[in-house]
Amino acid sequence: xxxxxxxxxxxxxxxxxxxxxxxxxxxxxxxxxxxxxxxxxxxxxxxxxxxxxxxxxxxxxxxxxxxxxxxxxxxxxxxxxxxxxxxxxxxxxxxxxxxxxxxxxxxxxxxxxxxxxxxxxxxxxxxxxxxxxxxxxxxxxxxxxxxxxxxxxxxxxxxxxxxxxxxxxxxxxxxxxxxxxxxxxxxxxxxxxxxxxxxxxxxxxxxxxxxxxxxxxxxxxxxxxxxxxxxxxxxxxxxxxxxx
Amino acid sequence: xxxxxxxxxxxxxxxxxxxxxxxxxxxxxxxxxxxxxxxxxxxxxxxxxxxxxxxxxxxxxxxxxxxxxxxxxxxxxxxxxxxxxxxxxxxxxxxxxxxxxxxxxxxxxxxxxxxxxxxxxxxxxxxxxxxxxxxxxxxxxxxxxxxxxxxxxxxxxxxxxxxxxxxxxxxxxxxxxxxxxxxxxxxxxxxxxxxxxxxxxxxxxxxxxxxxxxxxxxxxxxxxxxxxxxxxxxxxxxxxxxxxxxxxxxxxxxxxxxxxxxxxxxxxxxxxxxxxxxxxxxxxxxxxxxxxxxxxxxxxxxxxxxxxxxxxxxxxxx
Numbered sequence: 247x248x249x250x251x252x253x254x255x256x257x258x259x260x261x262x263x264x265x266x267x268x269x270x271x272x273x274x275x276x277x278x279x280x281x282x283x284x285x286x287x288x289x290x291x292x293x294x295x296x297x298x299x300x301x302x303x304x305x306x307x308x309x310x311x312x313x314x315x316x317x318x319x320x321x322x323x324x325x326x327x328x329x330x331x332x333x334x335x336x337x338x339x340x341x342x343x344x345x346x347x348x349x350x351x352x353x354x355x356x357x358x359x360x361x362x363x364x365x366x367x368x369x370x371x372x373x374x375x376x377x378x379x380x381x382x383x384x385x386x387x388x389x390x391x392x393x394x395x396x397x398x399x400x401x402x403x404x405x406x407x408x409x410x411x412x413x414x415x416x417x418x419x420x421x422x423x424x425x426x427x428x429x430x431x432x433x434x435x436x437x438x439x440x441x442x443x444x445x446x447x448x449x450x451x452x453x454x455x456x457x458x459x460x461x462x463x464x465x466x467x468x469x470x471x472x473x474x475x476x477x478x479x480x481x482x483x484x485x486x487x488x489x490x
Numbered sequence: 491x492x493x494x495x496x497x498x499x500x501x502x503x504x505x506x507x508x509x510x511x512x513x514x515x516x517x518x519x520x521x522x523x524x525x526x527x528x529x530x531x532x533x534x535x536x537x538x539x540x541x542x543x544x545x546x547x548x549x550x551x552x553x554x555x556x557x558x559x560x561x562x563x564x565x566x567x568x569x570x571x572x573x574x575x576x577x578x579x580x581x582x583x584x585x586x587x588x589x590x591x592x593x594x595x596x597x598x599x600x601x602x603x604x605x606x607x608x609x610x611x612x613x614x615x616x617x618x619x620x621x622x623x624x625x626x627x628x629x630x631x632x633x634x635x636x637x638x639x640x641x642x643x644x645x646x647x648x649x650x651x652x653x654x655x656x657x658x659x660x661x662x663x664x665x666x667x668x669x670x671x672x673x674x675x676x677x678x679x680x681x682x683x684x685x686x687x688x689x690x691x692x693x694x695x696x697x698x699x700x701x702x703x704x705x706x707x708x709x710x711x712x713x714x715x716x717x718x719x720x721x722x723x724x725x726x727x728x729x730x731x732x733x734x735x736x737x738x739x740x741x742x743x744x745x746x747x748x749x750x751x752x753x754x755x756x757x758x759x760x761x762x763x764x765x766x767x768x769x770x771x772x773x774x775x776x777x778x779x780x781x782x783x784x785x786x787x788x789x790x791x792x793x794x795x796x797x798x799x800x801x802x803x804x805x806x807x808x
Contacts (some may be wrong), residue, residue, distance in 0.1 A: 253544075263579075329535070329574060336560070
């Protein structure tokens with residue numbers, strides 16, 4: 247537990263000690279603004295809610311989160327510090343969780359700085375703040391799911407670019423898992439049970455539920471178990487490939 | 491403290507370490523010698539619990555590294571190959587991180603960090619990012635990290651690589667000082683290091699132990715041991731060779747022309763010392779001796795002899 251906290255702290259320090267944090271924050275905030283006001287038509291809709299803000303989060307995360315997760319393990323592998331990390335008297339899972347938490351906390355901070363959006367909509371009208379709060383929770387959970395996938399993929403390679411590209415593709419598949427573009431690929435040859443399972447994995451479906459204000463325990467459970475599963479994969483990948 | 495039995499590691503069909511067994515006790519500094527790619531680092535990675543052995547056993551203080559990895563890792567201070575660290579951190583923040591992860595906090599943490607930094611002379615770069623430091627300082631940061639928790643066992647992969655002669659001297663002095671109450675395993679391909687710090691040496695090649703003994707025993711294996719080099723002024727050169735060869739203890743004499751002088755390389759018979767005989771002869775014959783010395787043992791030669799013997803080399807165990 248102590249080791250996990252130290253690792254998490256070190257990772258967070260790394261984000262803020264390098265330009266990564268600031269570049270990421272600025273771009274994240276600028277893009278959420280662009281999506282909300284221009285593409286989402288925040289003002290034109292004339293409705294006091296944050297739907298145009300949240301609805302683009304899955305697509306923003308698609309590129310921004312892999313950029314955050316790509317270095318998590320690839321960099322350790324490349325610099326050789328992986329060997330150091332794995333010879334500390336701490337179980338591997340504490341390193342995996344510590345790193346993941348650091349990246350997740352960082353995303354939470356970035357998300358936190360979108361609070362002017364929340365203030366604006368309250369100033370302009372009378373939104374359902376419970377729905378907005380639920381949407382924030384949902385968005386953070388979804389970000390965690392992206393991060394868990396990205397972190398596991400980052401453990402495969404020492405090349406950050408490869409980690410980024412594969413993570414983007416993997417996340418894209420999970421966004422659209424419930425949609426024809428992915429489902430058609432599996433129907434016909436895969437058993438129906440598998441197709442249904444894949445379809446139920448869609449980030450979009452689960453996030454849209456939460457973001458519409460339908461706060462279902464199953465959606466929360468989906469993201470939580472999804473994260474746990476990919477962190478487990480992360481541990482296994484490192485265990486298997488640490489010699490490379 | 492460390493007990494390694496029939497350790498083996500394969501990567502696919504490649505055998506990195508084929509069969510290594512040895513014990514290491516408190517008070518010993520064991521030098522792992524061997525050509526690059528001999529399996530030194532791989533063996534160390536298994537001892538420290540980074541890699542899982544394909545076969546054999548490693549136990550540290552009675553704890554098996556596969557069954558109780560955390561106990562083993564807590565007892566060992568490890569400097570991995572290339573002294574990796576987090577480049578964006580300063581030595582101070584890095585060492586504090588190491589101290590935290592090793593379970594120290596508060597005053598104890600501060601004290602440990604300061605001691606480790608003082609022992610490795612990091613004060614002048616304490617607040618500079620590690621990635622901007624010279625190779626020597628990076629290596630010392632790695633060393634500081636390994637000794638921070640005052641472990642009973644140190645495993646150091648090429649601790650003096652990249653250091654200048656002064657720094658090498660300091661690190662060796664530090665190792666000697668710590669050796670009293672620790673068991674230290676270092677790998678190196680610098681042979682002078684064996685003489686300088688090790689109480690015992692193991693030569694590994696192609697994943698096998700070819701020699702295990704003291705540095706003295708290693709030197710004893712040197713070919714042409716106690717050979718004498720004698721330089722005479724030209725005038726005396728002619729008859730000297732045959733007179734030297736006639737000495738009872740001399741095996742052979744080779745001559746080299748060096749300007750006006752002649753140098754004789756005199757090899758004694760197995761186990762004999764000839765320097766006195768040669769000196770007497772020179773005095774009796776009234777030779778004008780320019781220079782005379784016993785050839786120092788060249789560990790390099792021993793090393794080459796042991797590691798390049800290939801298949802035909804006898805396994806030497808003492």
